[in-house]
Structure formats: C-alpha cells, structure tokens
Amino acid sequence: MTIVENLRFLGHRIVNAVWRIGFASRFFILILFYSGTSFRRFQLTIKELFSSGVMSLIIILVAGTFVGMVLGLQGYETLKRYGSESALGSLVALSLVRELGPVLAALLFASRAGSAMTAEIGLMKATEQISAMEMMAINPIARVVAPRFWAGVISMPLLSALFSAMGVFGGYVVGVVLIGVDQGSFWSQMQAGVDFKHDIVNGMIKSFVFGVAVTAIALFEGYDAPPTAEGVSGATTRTVVESSLTILFLDFILTAFMFQGE
Amino acid sequence: MSSQALVEIRDVNFAYDSRPILKGVNLTFPKGKVIAVMGGSGCGKTTLLQLIGGALKPSSGYVKVDGQVIHELDHKGLYHMRRRMGMLFQFGALFTDMSVYDNVAFQMREHTDLPEEIIRDLVLMKLNAVGLRGTHNLMPAELSGGMARRVALARTVALDPMLIMYDEPFAGLDPISLTVVGNLIRSLNDALGATSVVVTHDVQESLKIVDYIYFIADGVVVAEGTPAEISSSDKPFVHQFVHGEMDGPVPFHYPSSNYEQDLNLRPGR
Amino acid sequence: MKRTTLDLWVGIFVVAGLAALAVLALKVGNLSTYNMSETYQLQAHFSNIGGLKPQASIKSSGVLVGRVAQISLDPERYEAKVTMTIDKRYQFPKDTFANIMTSGLLGEQYIGLIPGGDEAFLKAGDEIKKTQSAVVLEDLISRFLYSKAEDSKQPNK
Ligand SMILES: Nc1ncnc2c1ncn2[C@@H]1O[C@H](COP(=O)(O)OP(=O)(O)OP(=O)(O)O)[C@@H](O)[C@H]1O
Ligand SMILES: [Mg+2]
Numbered sequence A: 001m002t003i004v005e006n007l008r009f010l011g012h013r014i015v016n017a018v019w020r021i022g023f024a025s026r027f028f029i030l031i032l033f034y035s036g037t038s039f040r041r042f043q044l045t046i047k048e049l050f051s052s053g054v055m056s057l058i059i060i061l062v063a064g065t066f067v068g069m070v071l072g073l074q075g076y077e078t079l080k081r082y083g084s085e086s087a088l089g090s091l092v093a094l095s096l097v098r099e100l101g102p103v104l105a106a107l108l109f110a111s112r113a114g115s116a117m118t119a120e121i122g123l124m125k126a127t128e129q130i131s132a133m134e135m136m137a138i139n140p141i142a143r144v145v146a147p148r149f150w151a152g153v154i155s156m157p158l159l160s161a162l163f164s165a166m167g168v169f170g171g172y173v174v175g176v177v178l179i180g181v182d183q184g185s186f187w188s189q190m191q192a193g194v195d196f197k198h199d200i201v202n203g204m205i206k207s208f209v210f211g212v213a214v215t216a217i218a219l220f221e222g223y224d225a226p227p228t229a230e231g232v233s234g235a236t237t238r239t240v241v242e243s244s245l246t247i248l249f250l251d252f253i254l255t256a257f258m259f260q261g262e
Numbered sequence B: 001m002s003s004q005a006l007v008e009i010r011d012v013n014f015a016y017d018s019r020p021i022l023k024g025v026n027l028t029f030p031k032g033k034v035i036a037v038m039g040g041s042g043c044g045k046t047t048l049l050q051l052i053g054g055a056l057k058p059s060s061g062y063v064k065v066d067g068q069v070i071h072e073l074d075h076k077g078l079y080h081m082r083r084r085m086g087m088l089f090q091f092g093a094l095f096t097d098m099s100v101y102d103n104v105a106f107q108m109r110e111h112t113d114l115p116e117e118i119i120r121d122l123v124l125m126k127l128n129a130v131g132l133r134g135t136h137n138l139m140p141a142e143l144s145g146g147m148a149r150r151v152a153l154a155r156t157v158a159l160d161p162m163l164i165m166y167d168e169p170f171a172g173l174d175p176i177s178l179t180v181v182g183n184l185i186r187s188l189n190d191a192l193g194a195t196s197v198v199v200t201h202d203v204q205e206s207l208k209i210v211d212y213i214y215f216i217a218d219g220v221v222v223a224e225g226t227p228a229e230i231s232s233s234d235k236p237f238v239h240q241f242v243h244g245e246m247d248g249p250v251p252f253h254y255p256s257s258n259y260e261q262d263l264n265l266r267p268g269r
Numbered sequence C: 001m002k003r004t005t006l007d008l009w010v011g012i013f014v015v016a017g018l019a020a021l022a023v024l025a026l027k028v029g030n031l032s033t034y035n036m037s038e039t040y041q042l043q044a045h046f047s048n049i050g051g052l053k054p055q056a057s058i059k060s061s062g063v064l065v066g067r068v069a070q071i072s073l074d075p076e077r078y079e080a081k082v083t084m085t086i087d088k089r090y091q092f093p094k095d096t097f098a099n100i101m102t103s104g105l106l107g108e109q110y111i112g113l114i115p116g117g118d119e120a121f122l123k124a125g126d127e128i129k130k131t132q133s134a135v136v137l138e139d140l141i142s143r144f145l146y147s148k149a150e151d152s153k154q155p156n157k
Helices: A002-033 A036-040 A042-052 A054-081 A085-126 A129-135 A140-179 A183-193 A196-224 A229-258 B045-053 B075-082 B100-111 B116-129 B145-156 B175-192 B203-209 B227-231 B236-243 C005-028 C137-156
Strands: B005-016 B019-030 B034-039 B060-065 B085-088 B163-167 B195-199 B212-217 B220-225 C039-046 C057-060 C063-074 C079-087 C097-102 C109-114 C130-132
Touching: A002 A140, A002 A196, A036 A042, A036 A140, A042 A054, A042 A085, A042 A140, A042 C005, A054 A085, A054 A140, A054 C005, A085 A129, A085 A140, A085 A183, A085 A196, A085 A229, A085 C005, A129 A140, A129 B085, A140 A183, A140 A196, A140 C005, A183 C005, A196 A229, A196 C005, B005 B045, B005 B195, B019 B034, B019 B045, B019 B195, B019 B212, B019 B220, B034 B045, B034 B175, B034 B203, B045 B060, B045 B085, B045 B163, B045 B195, B085 B145, B100 B116, B100 B145, B116 B145, B145 B163, B145 B175, B163 B175, B175 B195, B175 B203, B203 B227, B203 B236, B212 B236, B220 B227, B220 B236, B227 B236, C039 C063, C039 C097, C039 C130
Parallel strands: B034 B195, B034 B212, B085 B163, B163 B195, C057 C109, C097 C130
Antiparallel strands: B005 B019, B005 B060, B212 B220, C039 C079, C057 C063, C063 C079, C097 C109
16 A cells, blocks of 8 residues: 555656656757847846846855865875975866866856846746736747846856956965965966866866756746745755756766866 | 627636636627626636636637637737737736836837837826826835736736736725726726726726626626626625625635534534 | 946956956966967877877977877887877977976876987978887886896895
C-alpha cells in the first residue's frame, strides 16, 4: 500500500518535472521568437540593463577586488615554497580569467539580479499585470520578458570582465604593493601566461553562456510562479539554487570542452 | 432583444479542472447598451469576462464578439480583437513600475504613433474624467485602493474601445466616487458609442445606470430584465438580491460538507 | 526621444565593461603581442618533448619570439613533431639550435632558439635540424643513481 503510494508520488514528481522542462523550453523559444521588440525599442532593454547591470556593479567590483587579493595572498604563500613567486601574476590572472571571473560573477549576478527578476515577474503575474497586458493586446513576453533576458545576456560578460579586471588589480595590490613581488615579472609573467584567444575569449564565452542560463531560469521561475506570496518567494529561492547549480555544472562541461588535451 | 448584438454568449459551459463553473449560459449584449451581470461571490462572473476576452476557452458553446467566435481566432486575430476591448480588472492591475501617467499612456504608446504632446493631452483628459488629474506623477503604490481603481478605469478606456468590461468597478469606493464612477460609466459608454458590461454586487447603483441586468447563480442565468422589471420582480432570488436579504435561494456558503460534521458534532443531537 | 540619467548610467556601465575587457586583452593577456598576419611557421623534431604544451613560448636569448602551435607524433620517425609560429620580425640562420628548456627548476617548459652562424635564413615551413630534447627529471635522477652505484662498486674490486 505505502509502496504503491510512494511509487505514485514519485511518478507524479517525474511527470511534473518533465512537464516543467517542456514548458521551460517552449518559454525559452518564445523569448527568442519575440525578441524583435527588445532591439527595435532598445530603450526597453536599456531600462533593464540599468536594473540588472548597473545595480550589480558595486557588488561585482567589491567582490572582484577581494577575490583577487585573496588569490594574491594564497598564491604567494604556495608559490613561495617552490621559489617561483614571479609566477604570481600569471596564477592570479589565469584563475580569474578562466574560472573565477565568469563563475563568481555569474553566481553573484544570479543572487543579485536573477532573484530580483523572478520576484518582479512573479509579482506582476500575481497582481494580474501580465493578464492585463495580454488583455490590452500587448504580448508580455515581448514587452516584459525578452528585454530583461537580453539585458541579462549583455550584462553578464561585461560584469565578468569587470570582476576579472578588479581581481587582477586586487592581486597586484597584495602581491606587488604589499608583499613586494617584482612588478616587472608580475606583469610579464602574466602576459606570457594568459593567452588572448585561449583564456580570455573562452572566459567570455563562458560568461555569455552563464548569462543566458541565469536570466532564462530567473525569468521562467517568475513566469511559472504560483500567483501568491509563497509562490513568488519559493520561486525566488529556486532561481538562486537552480541557477547556481546550473552555472557550476555548465562550467564543468565548458571547461572540459575548452581546455581539454592539456 | 431589438438592436444588433455586439456580444453573444451561447450555451457556454466552462469548468476549472473538473469543477463546472458555468453550465450553459446565454447572454446577449446589444450595441450601445450598458449591461450589468450580477451574482453571488464566486459564481463565475470574472470567469465570464475572461471568456469574452479570450483568456479562457469554453469547454462547449461559443462567445461571439462583433460577429467573430473568440475561441476560433488565431493569436493575431485575438490580439486584433482585444485592441478594441477594454477590461478593468477586479484588483486594478496597474503596472507598479510605472507612474500613473505612464500607466494611462501605456496603450497609446504601444498601439499608436501619436506624438507625445497629443498623448499628454489625452492622458490628462482621461485622468480628469476620473477626477485624478493631480495624481499623474504618483506611483501606483502611492494611491489608495479606490484611487488605483479609478486610474485603472482611466487606463481601460484610454484607447476608446468598442467593448468595455468592468469587473467590480464600485468596490472600495466612497459614496461620492461611487456615484461619479457610475455616471462616468454611463456617459463614457454613450460618448464613445461603446458597449459596456459591468460586473457588480452593487444592485442599487447599477439599477440607476444600466439598461439591462443578468443574474447568474449556479452556473446559469436565473433572471434577466430591465432595471424596472428587476425592481418590481417578485422572483424570490431577485428579491433576495435586490434587498440584500440573508435568507433565500442564494447560498452564502461555498459548497462544502456538513458544517456540524466538520465541527465534530454528532448530527441529530 | 529624450536622454535620461538612466541612459548615462547604462552608458557608464557598458564603457567600463568594455574597458575592463580591453585591459584584460592588452595588459593581462597577450593580444598586444599577437601579430597573426606577421608570422611564419617552422618545424622541429624532438625525441622527447617532456612537458611542452601548445601555446608554450619560444624564446631566443630570453626574448619571446613565438609560440608552439601544434605538437604531434611523427608516425614514421616516432618522434615528436613540433610546429612553431615565429614572429616575422625575427629571422634565424639555417643552423639554429632548438632546445627544450625549463624556466626554474619546476617551471614551465619552453623552446629556446640558439642561432648558429649560417648566412642563409630559415624560410616559412623549414625544419630546424639541430634539436635537443627536454631534460626529464627522472632520467637525470636515475643516471645520477646509476653513476653513484658504479662509483661505489669500483673501490670494492
Ligand atoms: N484559476 C482558477 N483555478 C481554479 N478555480 C478557479 C480559478 N479562478 C477561479 N476559480 C473558481 O471559479 C469560481 C468562479 O470564479 P470567479 O472569479 O469567476 O468568481 P466571481 O463571480 O468573479 O466572484 P467575485 O464576485 O468574488 O469576484 C470560483 O469558485 C473560484 O473558486
Ligand atoms: Mg470576480
């Protein structure tokens, strides 16, 4: 009896999950299909660029600097043992540009801007603003969802570049200014170690993919949220959890593709 | 009914999941008239408006607006039809991230190429009509419930629609605004040559302004008639509703199991 | 359409982001030393490349002159075939010596080019004939241990 019940419960969950995935895919296709408005009336996207990009600036800049400083400190302690302190610049820059920049910036973006997007869309739905728009013959996906999507996709690589640049600066402050690693070798080792195509471009591709994933998840969760206070708060939590896991998973996949055979 | 019908609702059945809400309702809204739809809370009035607007699909029967069956229209046709409809939502549904001004201007900007100066004049005219011209710089969060509803009303008629649907326009209004809004619905309808549907509980106010009244209960139309016919009706149902009596054929309770059982009282004690 | 302060902020954001990207490309990365159109390729065979990787530097007298483009195993000679991309500004004599070296004791491996005295220069696609393989640490250690053992055997006899 209980086994049957459990099985039924499990089956229910699985069917529901598949259903949701199907709905999410259709939603994603619809966003792309109705993206014309976001570019024809770029003002709409600019408004969202402000709330997702500009509003995330502070946290990204501060976090980037501190992560770079920690990298400088830890990297120095480790490299010192092998007498290769001069490689500090290359270590700091490579870790930031390849991994930490895109991944940490995306995680911060998910909890700063992604959750806000979910809550906003969810509340618009709960207060019938989405239905009202539909009744006015205005497609809410084109008017409300797609501009937010593109704003997120444009913001993410820029934020990640800012994060990495601030991180390098933080590493420089700790390594060169505070600890006293030779300035010339810091920069030259960095330049010798970081390849533009192999490291920087790949890092940017990563953050672009993360941007697509985070905003798509955030918008979908908002759109799919039950129109109640608990529904919206649950959806906000799910956005942060799901996008964080997705970022880390995608990072693994992309890293395996980009840096294999080395 | 005499003149041409703008909206025809024929044998419409509708159910949420498996719970039937409407069971074969027939309504006709003639062009140029103001029609009231009344009924107890939860009897499916909002649902009916959503069927007219194409947000829901009847499980059988059809809704015809201006000669076209709503649920047979494609996306484009439906959006085209909706441009000529205005709907006032039960809770206003103002866009919370825009000012009052932008809310009213929203459809004009989306659907027309009017220059900003003309939009400005139109918006202020609409706001003036609901007595809220002074609020155009406020955000919806800064309005009271009744004010928000009046702004929503101004937004509903922003593009001078041919069919205006009001879901509870009188809820939460003080007696003065109530009379103003009632008269406004009437005068807007006549000025625009539109057709209006007013979903309401406010019998007294609607008797003053509407041309025809439908009563819905248990998913069917139980009574209809002009205000004069309704006021003098001696049908127990209508009588109860018009005079706001507690006892009568309209149940106050949502269908549920036996009250005494729910409270763990043994029946028949 | 009016310009708003919002536009200004978004503009600052976009410019700052692009500037950060430019800093990454030029200051942190090696885009400034990329001259893709002005390079030529050389080849060399090594019996053992040790830990050499694609993108490793190629230096002459310590100056970066190019990068390793590709590494593969020559199926006929059973030797590693290394393709190098060299900056056009630098020409090397035919008898240049290519040497796999290590920066520091455990650092990255790179190819050092030691020019010979030939009058003729290597052209694009040419092969550097004189090469020396990587010094593999395990080999060194075992050779050292072996000679130690030899040494200790001798006096016993
Ligand atoms: N999304 C929904 N899913 C399931 N049931 C619903 C949904 N919306 C409404 N209902 C049910 O349908 C019935 C009719 O709802 P509707 O909103 O049309 O009532 P109403 O006549 O407008 O009531 P009121 O006067 O209180 O606004 C109610 O019993 C309600 O429980
Ligand atoms: Mg209702």
